[in-house]
Amino acid sequence: MNNILFYTDTPFTGGAEKHIHLLAKSLTKDGYHVKVVCSDYKKLDVWCSEMKKDGIEILRLKVSHKHDPRHYFQLKKILQKNNPDLLHLHLWNPGACRYGFWAGKNRAQIVTTEHDPFRLQGLKKKFKKGALGKTEHTITVSESNYLQMLKWYPELKNHMSVIHNGIDLNAFEKELMHFTTQEKQKIRSQIFEAKSDDTVLLTIAALHPRKGIKYLLRAMQKIVEQKNSTKLVIIGEGPEKTDLEKLANKLKIQNHVKFLGHQENIPKLLKSSELFVLPSVKEAFGLVLLEAMAAQLPIVATNVGGIPEIVEDRKTGMLVEPKDADLLAKNILMLINNKPLREKLAFLGHHRVKQFDVEAMVEKTKRVYDKVLKK
Numbered sequence: 452m453n454n455i456l457f458y459t460d461t462p463f464t465g466g467a468e469k470h471i472h473l474l475a476k477s478l479t480k481d482g483y484h485v486k487v488v489c490s491d492y493k494k495l496d497v498w499c500s501e502m503k504k505d506g507i508e509i510l511r512l513k514v515s516h517k518h519d520p521r522h523y524f525q526l527k528k529i530l531q532k533n534n535p536d537l538l539h540l541h542l543w544n545p546g547a548c549r550y551g552f553w554a555g556k557n558r559a560q561i562v563t564t565e566h567d568p569f570r571l572q573g574l575k576k577k578f579k580k581g582a583l584g585k586t587e588h589t590i591t592v593s594e595s596n597y598l599q600m601l602k603w604y605p606e607l608k609n610h611m612s613v614i615h616n617g618i619d620l621n622a623f624e625k626e627l628m629h630f631t632t633q634e635k636q637k638i639r640s641q642i643f644e645a646k647s648d649d650t651v652l653l654t655i656a657a658l659h660p661r662k663g664i665k666y667l668l669r670a671m672q673k674i675v676e677q678k679n680s681t682k683l684v685i686i687g688e689g690p691e692k693t694d695l696e697k698l699a700n701k702l703k704i705q706n707h708v709k710f711l712g713h714q715e716n717i718p719k720l721l722k723s724s725e726l727f728v729l730p731s732v733k734e735a736f737g738l739v740l741l742e743a744m745a746a747q748l749p750i751v752a753t754n755v756g757g758i759p760e761i762v763e764d765r766k767t768g769m770l771v772e773p774k775d776a777d778l779l780a781k782n783i784l785m786l787i788n789n790k791p792l793r794e795k796l797a798f799l800g801h802h803r804v805k806q807f808d809v810e811a812m813v814e815k816t817k818r819v820y821d822k823v824l825k826k
């Protein structure tokens with residue numbers, strides 16, 4: 452049995468954290484002994500509880516923020532006590548897990564997953580190069596990320612691979628197995644606050660500038676002018692929330708927009724809508740798109756980052772250029788007005804998502820582990 456220690460210094464949950472949970476859960480089922488180390492931030496409590504339910508041991512660090520040096524000292528003690536074969540660092544941004552590289556040096560083989568890489572400069576880039584020098588292998592979650600990392604750090608060429616994020620389709624579909632029409636109507640009326648004849652557009656994203664939600668709100672203004680019976684539901688939290696709420700008021704579409712904040716029951720919420728939209732300006736992969744496909748929703752998304760590796764334009768969804776509210780509105784309206792096209796995209800998307808089933812992701816990750824541990 453290989454002992455694997457996952458570490459992240461993330462302060463919140465999102466796609467990367469879903470990936471950590473799913474990978475740890477799957478590896479545990481396959482006989483690996485996986486422990487997850489994370490901070491004791493309250494926002495991580497639910498995530499940690501869900502992992503514990505799946506038999507994953509959680510070790511939490513008492514720290515104040517991601518720069519807190521106590522990350523290093525506490526992680527070092529955990530490494531000394533547990534003596535893992537491998538330390539897997541999950542970098543939710545390119546500067547994440549800085550203390551993990553130093554604490555793990557000479558104590559375990561290090562593998563990293565770059566969940567959201569972007570260009571660094573100056574001292575930050577110098578530090579990053581030093582950290583990567585301590586890494587046996589780097590995983591990127593999309594071909595787009597791989598090419599970016601290769602451009603910025605060509606020395607990784609023989610120590611880097613692409614492993615797309617995956618989804619547990621069996622678990623997802625199990626949650627929808629007994630989903631009734633009555634439950635759907637209840638979600639639409641009580642949670643979405645949508646009328647019976649409303650077309651519900653759904654997006655799930657951190658409320659951060661890189662997710663492009665402001666462009667979706669501007670597109671929504673144009674959509675409502677033509678289709679007044681349209682409701683936009685936004686699931687997620689983030690620093691832009693107040694500004695986005697103000698923008699919705701300014702655009703006079705506040706009665707057509709519902710900010711739901713963080714939600715847990717994603718499969719049923721997806722299944723209660725008609726169309727999924729992801730208007731990202733920057734997107735490393737887009738795990739939520741797999742969930743939308745699994746829920747058999749048609750998709751409109753932006754042609755950035757790893758998104759076109761998931762969504763095939765005009766086959767499994769519609770792709771538009773980012774930051775273009777007019778084009779976003781045009782494509783959404785096209786699908787609202789064309790039910791056969793919506794059904795076609797949903798059907799082909801549901802077939803496409805099978806290529807991203809969790810088993811492929813886990814097997815590729817295990818091959819990386821085996822290669823590193825044999826060195």
